[in-house]
Amino acid sequence: MPKKTLKNISEIRRFFHTNKDPIYFVSATNFNLLGLDEWVKNFTYICYMDCFDGRHPNVFVPTEMPHDEFQSIEDINNYLLQHKEVVDLVKRRGGKPKFVFLMFDETTEKLAKELGGEVWFPKAKLRTAMDNKIETVRIGNKAGVPSVPNTLSEVKSYEHLRQLCDKAKIGHDLVLQSAFGDSGHTTFFIKSEADFRRHEHEIVGEGEIKIMKRIDCRGSAIEACATKEGTIVGPLMTELVGFKELTPYRGGWCGNEIFSTAFPPKTRQKARELTFKFGEQLRKEGYRGYFELDFLIDKKTGDLWLGELNPRITGASSMTNHAAFAHADAPLFLFHLLEFSKKAFNLDVDELNARWSDPDMIDSWSQMVIKHTEDNVDIITHAPQSGIYKMLEDGRVVFDRFDYHRRAVGDNEAFFLRISNAGDYRYEGADLGILVRRGRSMTGGFKLTEDSKRWIHGIKQSYSARPLPSAQAFEDPAFKIM
Numbered sequence: 001m002p003k004k005t006l007k008n009i010s011e012i013r014r015f016f017h018t019n020k021d022p023i024y025f026v027s028a029t030n031f032n033l034l035g036l037d038e039w040v041k042n043f044t045y046i047c048y049m050d051c052f053d054g055r056h057p058n059v060f061v062p063t064e065m066p067h068d069e070f071q072s073i074e075d076i077n078n079y080l081l082q083h084k085e086v087v088d089l090v091k092r093r094g095g096k097p098k099f100v101f102l103m104f105d106e107t108t109e110k111l112a113k114e115l116g117g118e119v120w121f122p123k124a125k126l127r128t129a130m131d132n133k134i135e136t137v138r139i140g141n142k143a144g145v146p147s148v149p150n151t152l153s154e155v156k157s158y159e160h161l162r163q164l165c166d167k168a169k170i171g172h173d174l175v176l177q178s179a180f181g182d183s184g185h186t187t188f189f190i191k192s193e194a195d196f197r198r199h200e201h202e203i204v205g206e207g208e209i210k211i212m213k214r215i216d217c218r219g220s221a222i223e224a225c226a227t228k229e230g231t232i233v234g235p236l237m238t239e240l241v242g243f244k245e246l247t248p249y250r251g252g253w254c255g256n257e258i259f260s261t262a263f264p265p266k267t268r269q270k271a272r273e274l275t276f277k278f279g280e281q282l283r284k285e286g287y288r289g290y291f292e293l294d295f296l297i298d299k300k301t302g303d304l305w306l307g308e309l310n311p312r313i314t315g316a317s318s319m320t321n322h323a324a325f326a327h328a329d330a331p332l333f334l335f336h337l338l339e340f341s342k343k344a345f346n347l348d349v350d351e352l353n354a355r356w357s358d359p360d361m362i363d364s365w366s367q368m369v370i371k372h373t374e375d376n377v378d379i380i381t382h383a384p385q386s387g388i389y390k391m392l393e394d395g396r397v398v399f400d401r402f403d404y405h406r407r408a409v410g411d412n413e414a415f416f417l418r419i420s421n422a423g424d425y426r427y428e429g430a431d432l433g434i435l436v437r438r439g440r441s442m443t444g445g446f447k448l449t450e451d452s453k454r455w456i457h458g459i460k461q462s463y464s465a466r467p468l469p470s471a472q473a474f475e476d477p478a479f480k481i482m
Helices: 009-017 073-082 084-093 106-114 124-133 133-143 157-167 193-203 265-283 316-321 325-327 332-340 349-356 448-460
Strands: 023-027 043-047 098-101 150-153 174-178 187-190 209-213 217-227 230-241 253-258 289-298 306-310 365-371 376-381 387-392 397-401 413-418 433-439 464-467
Touching: 009 332, 023 073, 043 084, 073 084, 073 106, 073 187, 098 332, 106 124, 124 133, 124 306, 133 150, 133 209, 133 306, 150 157, 157 193, 157 209, 187 193, 187 230, 217 265, 217 332, 230 265, 230 316, 230 332, 230 349, 230 365, 253 316, 265 289, 265 306, 289 332, 316 325, 316 332, 316 365, 365 448, 387 448, 433 448
Parallel strands: 023 043, 023 098
Antiparallel strands: 150 209, 174 187, 174 209, 217 230, 217 289, 230 253, 253 365, 289 306, 365 433, 376 464, 387 397, 387 413, 413 433
């Protein structure tokens, strides 16, 4: 690699357009970093699911082989890294392989090393520590990024919970979160003893719990990248949360919108400032690279509160990395790769952040993550293929053409990325796919638009399934794959 220091965006882009060493994104699907292969030469997706039926040029899906039941994304990645076809691919392509993941653990790190590669993320041990919701509160406090009024403690009983809340003066209408979890699986709304009894087995004995005052708020998400030159901050996005048409989980994330006027200018600017401060604190904690923050925006006061930290790419990363500013300069994840490349670079982060805060740099898109929301289990016999769909005048949603670029979407069209395929189990909470459209999917009052409901219904109608044999038992794997 040449020793010349990269001095601007143009040189950074050229550096990756001529990249020589293979870089692999290993995950269940390539959704999170969709399109990055067009910015980085020798960038390949190694996936468990073939969302594109073999038609994506840079997606490699090995033949299915026997494996233990997956319990997490880490299990999927560890299976992939040990698969002979993947090992052969990595060896055949040679070079000094680099690996990036949505999720990984110490076993993943060991397997990547055995393949002669490097993991281009902070160590799994550090990431796990940062991912702890209790630790997030503490980091935020050090950075001057406040969380919703809360107290952190083990909870021994309902009476003990009441005592803790009285001492912290946060009332008894509460939201409780355990240290780890996602999409509403480990978020509990407690207003009465009956509420507590319903979730007691998931609260008592689970170590420190984040006990928050319940506020009436809107969810928002913002992604950033902590580099040696400073923290680069993306735009503030809305969050789709808990819509029963999309998810069975109350409080569960089910999509995002990105558009320039999503929140008042003062709110957007405040979110950017707090994210920058949090990123700078992460650097002091030893973390660098990509991360995402959730902010809770009080509907009544407009106050911003830190929700949670995801020290990684997320389900919203596709939105961030395809926004207009990313096409004008570079996708945010490119700076993550740059940070880990050991390539010398100088970057005016303040100037870049100022440019990315300009509303003209943000176009309007939305994504909806569609889960199976009925309380039943069956086996999918037909699944819609990935590509561009359109809505007919009578409201029917029909496949129009294949594509793996969401930017190919026109008016009254949507890009659908299929997750669950024919032969897969369809169970409550299973990810069916992701629908990406131009414009908003929610109203100004943050409700799903009627148009969005028709799109969701249309996609779900494209699936067909048969019942399970009556004697066949099934257990929900209870982890999301993106």
